Amino acid sequence: MKKHLLLTLMMLLSMAHLGWAQEALFSARNIISPEINPDNTVNFRLFAPNAETVEITGDFLPTEKMETPMGEMDGPGKAELTKDENGLWTFTSDNLGPELYNYAFIIDGFRTNDPNNPFLIRDVASSTNIFIIGGGHADLFKTNDIPHGSVTRRWYDSPGLDMDRRITIYTPPGYESSSESYPVLYLLHGAGGDEEAWISLGRTAQIMDNLIAQGKAKPMIVVMPNGNVIQDGAPGEGSKNFYKPQFMIPKTMDGTYEGSFEDIISFVESNYRVKANKANRAIAGLSMGGFHTIHISRYYPNTFDYMGAFSAAIMPREDATAKVYSDFDETLKTQMDNGYELYWIAIGKTDFLYDANQEFLAKLDSMNMPHEYVESEGGHTWRNWRVYLTQFAPRLFQ
Amino acid sequence: MKKHLLLTLMMLLSMAHLGWAQEALFSARNIISPEINPDNTVNFRLFAPNAETVEITGDFLPTEKMETPMGEMDGPGKAELTKDENGLWTFTSDNLGPELYNYAFIIDGFRTNDPNNPFLIRDVASSTNIFIIGGGHADLFKTNDIPHGSVTRRWYDSPGLDMDRRITIYTPPGYESSSESYPVLYLLHGAGGDEEAWISLGRTAQIMDNLIAQGKAKPMIVVMPNGNVIQDGAPGEGSKNFYKPQFMIPKTMDGTYEGSFEDIISFVESNYRVKANKANRAIAGLSMGGFHTIHISRYYPNTFDYMGAFSAAIMPREDATAKVYSDFDETLKTQMDNGYELYWIAIGKTDFLYDANQEFLAKLDSMNMPHEYVESEGGHTWRNWRVYLTQFAPRLFQ
Known part of the structure; x- marks a missing residue:
């Protein structure tokens, strides 16, 4: 009992010193995102009770045309997440083929990383979340x-x-x-x-x-x-x-x-x-x-x-x-x-x-x-x- | 001329393949955050035109009491950013002493990294932005x-x-x-x-x-x-x-x-x-x-x-x-x-x-x-x- 309390306290303090909000501690810390299912669909989850819209963008979605000063170009696709009554937003992808993919969330127009996925790669000045669907060349x-x-x-x-x-x-x-x-x-x-x-x-x-x-x-x-x-x-x-x-x-x-x-x-x-x-x-x-x-x-x-x-x-x-x-x-x-x-x-x-x-x-x-x-x-x-x-x-x- | 166009195009494509939104490309990509001033105050900037409130939390701010199931504990402080007419939010810290600091933004209650600061460290499951104020022990x-x-x-x-x-x-x-x-x-x-x-x-x-x-x-x-x-x-x-x-x-x-x-x-x-x-x-x-x-x-x-x-x-x-x-x-x-x-x-x-x-x-x-x-x-x-x-x-x- 004493040990359990101590460990819990250690956990709290460890998170607190990094600046986790209480919300993250008590509502969201067990969220798993992304979760790769056996059929290679992927669940994405985000806890954002105040958000009006949450989208996901990533190279696993079909490309979309985007306007640029140099004309239309292919950009990464987007999809909308669905909100439940607790403020948890979810999206499930199609079955994905073997690849290392990247993605980000867009919360009310603001592009951000997935706070439940600490795996990020930096490309020039930005950092993007990644995940791997295994099989084929992706096993390499x-x-x-x-x-x-x-x-x-x-x-x-x-x-x-x-x-x-x-x-x-x-x-x-x-x-x-x-x-x-x-x-x-x-x-x-x-x-x-x-x-x-x-x-x-x-x-x-x-x-x-x-x-x-x-x-x-x-x-x-x-x-x-x-x-x-x-x-x-x-x-x-x-x-x-x-x-x-x-x-x-x-x-x-x-x-x-x-x-x-x-x-x-x-x-x-x-x-x-x-x-x-x-x-x-x-x-x-x-x-x-x-x-x-x-x-x-x-x-x-x-x-x-x-x-x-x-x-x-x-x-x-x-x-x-x-x-x-x-x-x-x-x-x-x-x-x-x-x-x-x-x-x-x-x-x-x-x-x-x-x-x-x-x-x-x-x-x-x-x-x-x-x-x-x-x-x-x-x-x-x-x-x-x-x-x-x-x-x-x-x-x-x- | 030809070279300039090509380089610009390369830049756009490089960013596009990582999933940057147009907004990030054309409105926000020159934002510097954090910017450490000669007097060791620090400017933080965030482009979030749709946000209602933006706060910053980090270990450079005075600690605040937070409620936990085990009673009151010290948590990282918070401060509010100010929005300008273009949707750019800013905050300037006090003069900070030598240290490696960490911080995050809170946008309408959602804790997120600074998209203009690619320097992150992972501690257990979360990633947090960092910066260093030099001098004293921090030069080490x-x-x-x-x-x-x-x-x-x-x-x-x-x-x-x-x-x-x-x-x-x-x-x-x-x-x-x-x-x-x-x-x-x-x-x-x-x-x-x-x-x-x-x-x-x-x-x-x-x-x-x-x-x-x-x-x-x-x-x-x-x-x-x-x-x-x-x-x-x-x-x-x-x-x-x-x-x-x-x-x-x-x-x-x-x-x-x-x-x-x-x-x-x-x-x-x-x-x-x-x-x-x-x-x-x-x-x-x-x-x-x-x-x-x-x-x-x-x-x-x-x-x-x-x-x-x-x-x-x-x-x-x-x-x-x-x-x-x-x-x-x-x-x-x-x-x-x-x-x-x-x-x-x-x-x-x-x-x-x-x-x-x-x-x-x-x-x-x-x-x-x-x-x-x-x-x-x-x-x-x-x-x-x-x-x-x-x-x-x-x-x-x-």
Whole structure:
């Protein structure tokens, strides 16, 4: 009895110090949301007795047209929740297919997270709730009871940028206890991302653990650097500490990053047991990271045997005067002449970079530069980039 | 021009795929909240044109009495925001002293995060926005431009629990490039916490980096295990994947964890360059982790030279039949007779465990068991536990 009272009191105090309102404590704390049912419908619940309307928006709902200054675009769908007499709002989804989904509530027009779901991912300046419907490719996004790699956030010296910089490194299961050397995949984020993007939004550790356990990918080290050369670390993690992240950051596409990329390779190859040769180096990136991949791999044209451009932001750089961007055609040709194993390009049919990627593919064709092309459904989304990683990683170092 | 359009479009699409409402895109996305002013007042801003009332609650506001089933208790204060003609709500705080603060908004009675502040920490099942006012001890919580240690999430084999388990390990700056061996601090979380608690809520990496850079603490490895023996990893990180975390978890205080703690020591000492002797082992924990610290250190009575009990949940375990909890007085005496450097106990004056800690101190006094006691202001909060770490770590391995 004494113990029970004490534990209850501990619980109350623990919540109170975080600022929970009494309402949350006594009315809402047993709410489960989202709840995934055996038939893969999902119940969402929100306690908001004062609200007039509650909607849910998320990428599991059919897309809706939204007006923007640039015309109509597809936006995430919405659905209305129903209120009961206690002020609890509920919604049940259709049966959902395997995927990592995100969602938010809209309470009387105000977009907010689900207070009963502490699982959030940050994308640039916003945080969104997530859940996973398992099965199929989505099982690769789950933590399963298999051997796990390690994920380390550490700092490396970048003489080219004159700063210590934060970097995220995945080492495969068994790395620490073996004396083996491993191949390396350099995996680059898009605009607004940082060294946290692939590991959180991209589920890289889960994907690699699962592919390796299934024998579908070779054990490899995955290096996730920060492509924003004015940052030493992600917002909240670097020496600028907490500030609101921006989508477009100065100097991300001016050649500085590509030109100093050797600092990262040098750090990795002198600090990890790696096979330090072209046959055991791969580089891939999404959006801006695809742009970086294309330029880094031809600027260091005999360094990587595997290139992956995921929804690459292929942009004519008429304004780019940096040495990195000069002699584009000639350096591509040099890269081709040096030889490589795989130049892999993937994009979704509705991606706004679709046409730019088709032009790039045509250029590669006209040069007879070998490449593989994967066209998926969907657009410029993490949903595609996670899948592209599950398709690209098995192709490496075989 | 073309480039500008493309970038704008990219930005829109990137936000759209996360489900931003148009409202957020075109009206609210330049809002900065919180904004820390040079005089350490803080502006909070929220765009909610449909709201009738918006309040802010947080631990930077004077506490207020709240009614609970167990009587009146101190709760976090509240203040009202003011609405302008555009639907933007604002509040400016008093000048705040150095601290890591947390807060939330309450919109028409609904508690929610600040959509313009992506910095959140999860404590058990809820996520709360944070900000730091620098200066004094709070500078120890910031990432500064100094040498940084590495933080690794990896998995170890626990034969005692028959599972692979996730663990968080801080290695000090220079660990990877030196051949030196280091002392180890085992740092334990409280009820509802896990292997993420000390590194996120506790700011362990920032505190250790800063103390080491200032020459106030010896470079050491800090090991942050998961004390919930039924979990293989934190909610969202272990093989149960996403589920709503609970405060009280079965089997956390039944002796299983303490009895299997040798698995953790053994893993650390066979996988890291450590000084594997009593003089170079410390153990500390908060609340339930303080309870674990007391029991682990006397159950392995010749293993640790430094003990830290932060707001320890010292509870008579009349119901505890586990071998770990037997012979309490005798094993404490054995621990004392074996000798140690420091038995450090800290608690806040308003902590609900204050009396229990006084009883324990009286017991130690009656046994002539050497200890140090620090009494702080405040209660059972992370604000105290961060400070206790900044006080305890400099005392170790000197």
